[in-house]
Amino acid sequence: MTDLRTSRRAPWDDPSRDSALRAWRARVMVRAGFGVGAAIELAEHDDLDVHALLTLLDRGCPPELAARILAR
Numbered sequence: 001m002t003d004l005r006t007s008r009r010a011p012w013d014d015p016s017r018d019s020a021l022r023a024w025r026a027r028v029m030v031r032a033g034f035g036v037g038a039a040i041e042l043a044e045h046d047d048l049d050v051h052a053l054l055t056l057l058d059r060g061c062p063p064e065l066a067a068r069i070l071a072r
Contacts, residue, residue: 025050033063042067 022043029039032054042048048070056066 029053029063032057034067038063038067045071 025043026036026039028050029042030036034042042053048067053066053070056069057063061069
């Protein structure tokens with residue numbers, strides 16, 4: 001177990017964790033209908049609510065429009 005008092009980086013600041021999360025977000029968006037490029041670009045936006053995006057898609061909203069709605 002890591003001792004947080006001596007660790008240089010807090011566990012939530014781990015860059016590999018951030019990249020794994022972004023990769024997961026991109027995969028989810030590709031499966032939902034986004035192109036790879038758009039999914040990668042959207043995955044970089046940590047403030048984009050992926051679950052809200054998926055809800056819009058489930059309700060019939062086209063992927064591009066759903067992304068524009070949530071990017072505001």
